[in-house]
Amino acid sequence: MIFVFHLLDKPDSAALRNEIRPAHKAYLAQVADRMAFAGPLLSDDGKTMIGSLLAIDFASREAAEQWQADEPFTRAGVYASGSVLPFANLWPQKAGFPPAE
Numbered sequence: 001m002i003f004v005f006h007l008l009d010k011p012d013s014a015a016l017r018n019e020i021r022p023a024h025k026a027y028l029a030q031v032a033d034r035m036a037f038a039g040p041l042l043s044d045d046g047k048t049m050i051g052s053l054l055a056i057d058f059a060s061r062e063a064a065e066q067w068q069a070d071e072p073f074t075r076a077g078v079y080a081s082g083s084v085l086p087f088a089n090l091w092p093q094k095a096g097f098p099p100a101e
Contacts, residue, residue, distance in 0.1 A: 001057065002036055002089065003064040007073070007082035008051040016078055017049060023072040031056050031067070036089065051079070055087055 009017060028038055034057040041051035052073065058064040064084050068074055074082075 002055050002087045003058050003061070004085050004087040005052065005054040005056070005064075005068060005082060006085070007053075007079045008041070009049070009078055010080040013078050014049070016076060017073065020072050020076045020078060027070075027072050028054075034058070061086070
């Protein structure tokens, strides 16, 4: 089942986010074959990262929550809040997902 992770950063955590980002990306790479989408949430300026939105296939909620608990941004204290929810994609994707960088 796909689980969506909606995670918001703590205020003033930009420096910590940048420091931990390589470990975060390496951790995401471990589940790349099960990832529907992933990327930063942005402020209204379209540039400043303020959180993360991920959709990843896991066998159970427990597995998804354990993955999140071990995620580098979580472990470093970047996130102020977050939720993990089951997700069903019922709409064919036509826009909004440019090629990954």
